[in-house]
Structures are given as structure tokens and as C-alpha cells.
Amino acid sequence: MQSRFSRFLFAIAIGGLFHFSGAVAFAQDGDAGNPTQWIVRESKHLRLASDVNEPELLEDLTQSFDAAVPQWLAFWGMPESRLKNWKIDGYLMRNVDAFRERGALPASITPFRHGFSSPGTIWVRYQDTRYYNRHLVLHEGVHSLAFELFGAGGPSWFMEGTAELLALHRERVIVPKRLSPESEEPARTLLAQSMDPFTINQFPRNRADTPGWGRYKIVARDRDANSLPTLKSVLKLPMELNGKVEAYTWCWAAASLFSQAPESREAFLKAASRGSDQSEAFTSEFYRDVAEDWPVLSARWRLLLNDLDYGFDWSRHRIxxxxxxxxxxxxxxxxxxxxxxxxxxxxxxxxxxxxxxxxxxxxxxxxxxxxxxxxxxxxxxxxxxxxxxxxxxxxxxxxxxxxxxxxxxxxxxxxxxxxxxxxxxxxxxxxxxxxxxxxxxxxxxxxxxxxxxxxxxxxxxxxxxxxxxxxxxxxxxxxxx
Incomplete structure (x- = not known):
């Protein structure tokens, strides 16, 4: 989740960024501690390798990624055919040093707390919860998608806000599958065992919906301390957020507001097409598009941050x-x-x-x-x-x-x-x-x-x-x- 688009020229220069057909060898299963035996799972839009010996997790991540892609396109109003042949590489890393030593994580990429992305590759540090692993893979995937669709993701408030917005989902309730007649083991595909369809851009109903995410804790803390940021201050966040969870929280909240409010939704979606512009001009043009209604948006922001908590639902807050x-x-x-x-x-x-x-x-x-x-x-x-x-x-x-x-x-x-x-x-x-x-x-x-x-x-x-x-x-x- 570290800001990465300032390194865009680096990403282009190394062209494609270490596809799996390169120097690193991978096996479908095996000893995850051996870098030549990293597990690989592949789907329509994601080829994922990891030193985490959890094949079911990797299957869940790749299938969730595929399920998110058409929803991302629908959010931006684009047909599924737009990404018919789009596919990226990904690394889920427990031992980050091993990936650097094998050349899968370039030395030029500075250390990051959670994830990093380029036009064709994403890197995610392994997390303690299945949900947050999935969230980070989707978050970094949105950044790669922004390169493909818009040339980049714009300034930090827009780039990180949309990535958080389109990565947020609810942990799925998994029910045991009946054993097949041929085997005593249930099928491994976690997505097929879910009671609920995989859906992005959903507010969590409770802590169990998004374990490890923690954004509401930050909102409540700053609300109690009377230190909630103004909407305009969010739009002025620096390009490099340096992994600060607080900044990602406000970017996400602003993106949610702008994509939901009738005064800003059209302007917010239109702004994505200017993603290659990371300068202040991007924000200035967006502000001009919504300037007439800025007092309403500012008021909606105050109401949102006052009420935001587990169980928040936009359908009850359309004042x-x-x-x-x-x-x-x-x-x-x-x-x-x-x-x-x-x-x-x-x-x-x-x-x-x-x-x-x-x-x-x-x-x-x-x-x-x-x-x-x-x-x-x-x-x-x-x-x-x-x-x-x-x-x-x-x-x-x-x-x-x-x-x-x-x-x-x-x-x-x-x-x-x-x-x-x-x-x-x-x-x-x-x-x-x-x-x-x-x-x-x-x-x-x-x-x-x-x-x-x-x-x-x-x-x-x-x-x-x-x-x-x-x-x-x-x-x-x-x-x-």
C-alpha cells in the first residue's frame, strides 16, 4: 500500500517486472521454505506465487481477484471485454529477503509495510488474517489496473482512496462442503464454499467482516480526540503516504463519499481518466467540477465521519x-x-x-x-x-x-x-x-x-x-x- 507511482519510470524501464517465466523457478506444491519450490496458483487475471505453504489461501486469492475484475470495470462503467486479455503477476511473501535474493523483488524497490505494485506485478507481505491478505492483493491489483486503464492512479488521495474502496469487501462465511464420493477430502476451492457472493465496495457490518483492516478504530480514535481532518485537507495529502494507515483511512472515506454523493459521483468517475496526472492540477480540476456543491460535500463529510462505524450503510444516510x-x-x-x-x-x-x-x-x-x-x-x-x-x-x-x-x-x-x-x-x-x-x-x-x-x-x-x-x-x- 506504499505509494508507488512516483517510481513509474522505474517500472517501465524494467519492462514487465519479473514474470514467472524468468529466472525464478516455481513448483505447484512443495517445500515453501525452498525458493525453488514456491507455490504457484494461476487464474484468468492473476498468476500468484508464494512462499506460504497454504494452497487453499492462494486459490482463494486468485479466484477472488478474478471475481473482482468485472466489478471494478462495472464501477468505472467499462465492458468486461476491456480486460479480456489482462493478466498480472503477484507475489505473496512471508520471507521478503528470499524474494529479494532470488530477484523476484527488485532491490530498487524500497522496503514497504504492506504492498507494492507496478503496471504488471504486485508484491504483498503475508498477513495474519485471510481477509487482509485478500484485501491487500485486491488493493495492489487496483493500482495495476489503474496503469492499464488510465495510465496511473492520480494523486495519493484519489489513487489510494479508489484502491481501498475497490478492495474493501466482507469476509465470507464458509460452510463445509459435502464429501465427494471419490474422496474423503472436501473440494479445496474456498470461493465455491462461500454462502455469500464475493462483492467489493461493502462496508463492514462488524469486526469479523474485515479482520486486520482496522480503519474504524482510527475514525473512532480521532473522533473522540476532536482531530478528524477536513475534506479539503485530505485532498492536500502528499504523494508519498509512507504506509501511514491514518492517511489511507481518510483517502478511503473521501473516495466513498465522492463516489456516493450525487454532487460528486460523475466528477469522481470522470477524474480517473486523468490518472497519469499526479500533479496538483488533477485535484484542482476535480475541485472546479464540484466547487458549486463543495459546501454540501463538506457537510456530508462531517456527517459521515461523525457516524462512521461498523454497520454504516449509505442507504440510511442519503440525506x-x-x-x-x-x-x-x-x-x-x-x-x-x-x-x-x-x-x-x-x-x-x-x-x-x-x-x-x-x-x-x-x-x-x-x-x-x-x-x-x-x-x-x-x-x-x-x-x-x-x-x-x-x-x-x-x-x-x-x-x-x-x-x-x-x-x-x-x-x-x-x-x-x-x-x-x-x-x-x-x-x-x-x-x-x-x-x-x-x-x-x-x-x-x-x-x-x-x-x-x-x-x-x-x-x-x-x-x-x-x-x-x-x-x-x-x-x-x-x-x-
Whole structure:
């Protein structure tokens, strides 16, 4: 995963980079400690050699690679025929020195922590988990693919971001195969034993989905330390990332955002065709393409990093934001907030100095056993706030100037005291909580032109319960005059 395109001229100069028909001899099986007996597995698009005596792993890696290629092409909108005859060589290395001694890893390539690629060859250091071996083979394969399709991969934020994006997948659940009548051993092809199809560009549902990957740990750490980077600072990352996992994390997150957001998807895909340009001009042209919508993209970035965790799903985070949203008129806004989506926008922006209060009714099914009102339930919490609590976020339109993001301004809308006061007033039936309209006493002050968003505080992987389709909070946003 070390930046490699600055060595492009070197890769071209040695032409093809040590194909397996060269000086190093390989056997299909044997003593992996003997470099003349390195194991080779070959598929349509990858010929892989390794000193790791795990034939099933190598078969899994080559088959996964072949399964990823058409998905990569589909991502870029290209036909499968474009890579009909494309094939690269690969090395999965436990003893890196042995590969250098035999000439399979050129001395000109400086040491790297995880992987390295050229137009026709990839090198990957053996990892402790099957998933991460597969992830790195795919990551480096995307870099080689970028040479083939686009001449190179562009600057680091784009190059490493797309490689991480198109390498990310979920560890497959493997089920034992029935023994064949001719043998007591099950078939060796792991891909054929998988319960799920091999699919790239999927967010992990839990740690078991991506063992060894560790990007969410970095996001959570920097979120807790209020040191998350701005989107613009990611686009300014240096060409050489030197294997820093943090930098790869932000490149991946930015690539995911740009490829998903309606404001940037077309520009992001188009930018790949300029892959041979690794200068600042590449980023400048991309920025010009999305400049009109940059405030929206910056806002989406803040929301993404605030929420990103195991179980994140873009389908629940497609909030409607636009630079064309009208200015608030001062009239109340009525809206429904449901649990099948994360943040909900009021559909307008509020000027500096505006003050808002809220009136809320309804319920939310937060678990199979518990239903919540807008103040939340006090017996279960998520990220320090009661489960089911209705929350408001004031999201500034202006992009942050500093290199790190300021903390998100998120607070509750209705308190337990508001609920108790409403019931004690004698104007409401405490048993009819689904129709009880709670008048919030807290004011939300708009300190700069901002969007105002609402959500129900639920775990990131919350799945709406069957009966939840008719539930949610009916909210009236009331400007205070």
C-alpha cells in the first residue's frame, strides 16, 4: 500500500517486472521454505506465487481477484471485454529477503509495510488474517489496473482512496462442503464454499467482516480526540503516504463519499481518466467540477465521519441537502422523523441569530421490547444519549477553515422534564403517549448560516422493526420571534 507511482519510470524501464517465466523457478506444491519450490496458483487475471505453504489461501486469492475484475470495470462503467486479455503477476511473501535474493523483488524497490505494485506485478507481505491478505492483493491489483486503464492512479488521495474502496469487501462465511464420493477430502476451492457472493465496495457490518483492516478504530480514535481532518485537507495529502494507515483511512472515506454523493459521483468517475496526472492540477480540476456543491460535500463529510462505524450503510444516510435549499421564512416547519433513515433535513437553511424550539409527538420502536418517546429511554444508551432520543444538529454551511473538523453541534430536542411537565399540566392523557404533543423548552441558537437536521438516536446498524413502519416522530420546528 506504499505509494508507488512516483517510481513509474522505474517500472517501465524494467519492462514487465519479473514474470514467472524468468529466472525464478516455481513448483505447484512443495517445500515453501525452498525458493525453488514456491507455490504457484494461476487464474484468468492473476498468476500468484508464494512462499506460504497454504494452497487453499492462494486459490482463494486468485479466484477472488478474478471475481473482482468485472466489478471494478462495472464501477468505472467499462465492458468486461476491456480486460479480456489482462493478466498480472503477484507475489505473496512471508520471507521478503528470499524474494529479494532470488530477484523476484527488485532491490530498487524500497522496503514497504504492506504492498507494492507496478503496471504488471504486485508484491504483498503475508498477513495474519485471510481477509487482509485478500484485501491487500485486491488493493495492489487496483493500482495495476489503474496503469492499464488510465495510465496511473492520480494523486495519493484519489489513487489510494479508489484502491481501498475497490478492495474493501466482507469476509465470507464458509460452510463445509459435502464429501465427494471419490474422496474423503472436501473440494479445496474456498470461493465455491462461500454462502455469500464475493462483492467489493461493502462496508463492514462488524469486526469479523474485515479482520486486520482496522480503519474504524482510527475514525473512532480521532473522533473522540476532536482531530478528524477536513475534506479539503485530505485532498492536500502528499504523494508519498509512507504506509501511514491514518492517511489511507481518510483517502478511503473521501473516495466513498465522492463516489456516493450525487454532487460528486460523475466528477469522481470522470477524474480517473486523468490518472497519469499526479500533479496538483488533477485535484484542482476535480475541485472546479464540484466547487458549486463543495459546501454540501463538506457537510456530508462531517456527517459521515461523525457516524462512521461498523454497520454504516449509505442507504440510511442519503440525506437531502442542497445549496439551492431556500432560506427559512420564519414560518413553522412540520416534518416526520423516522428510524429507517439517519439524519433528516428541514429542507431549508437558517440565518445567523435564528432561534428554534420544537413540538414533538409520536413514538419509535427502538428494540423488540421497548418503544420510546422523543426524550428517549433511560435504561439504554447510544453514544452517551438515551436510545430513541430525538436529536437536532446545527450544520454550518461554510466549510471549516482549519485542518481539523470542529465538534458537531448535536443536542436533544425534548427532555424528560418537558414530558413530565406536559403530563402534569392535566391537558394530556399520560397513557396516550402516541398522541401526546410535547412542547420543548430548549432553544437552539443558530450562530452562523446553517442547515438544521433531526434524527432519532439509534445504533448505526439499527434495523427497523416490522411494526415500526407506522412509527416515528412528528415534529414542528418553531422559530422563536
Amino acid at each position: 437531502a441537502l442542497s445549496t439551492s435549499d431556500p432560506r427559512a421564512t420564519g414560518a413553522p416547519v412540520e416534518m416526520r422523523v423516522s428510524s429507517d433513515q439517519a439524519w433528516h433535513s428541514t429542507g431549508q437553511w437558517f440565518p445567523r441569530g435564528a432561534r428554534l424550539r420544537f413540538a414533538v409527538s409520536g413514538q419509535c420502536q427502538v428494540t423488540t421490547d421497548w418503544t420510546s418517546g422523543p426524550a428517549g429511554i433511560s435504561i439504554e444508551f447510544h453514544r452517551g444519549a438515551p436510545l430513541g432520543q430525538l436529536q437536532v444538529c446545527v450544520l454550518p454551511i461554510a466549510s471549516p477553515d482549519q485542518g481539523t473538523l470542529p465538534p458537531m453541534q448535536i443536542q436533544s430536542v425534548i427532555t424528560k422534564t418537558d414530558v413530565a411537565r406536559q403530563i402534569a399540566s392535566g391537558n394530556s392523557d399520560a397513557d396516550a403517549v402516541d398522541s401526546l404533543v410535547i412542547q420543548g423548552t430548549q432553544e437552539v441558537l443558530i450562530r452562523e448560516p446553517s442547515w438544521v437536521l433531526l434524527r432519532i438516536n439509534l445504533p448505526i446498524d439499527h434495523q427497523p422493526i416490522a411494526s415500526d413502519s407506522a412509527l416515528g416522530y412528528q415534529v414542528k420546528v418553531v422559530p422563536v420571534r
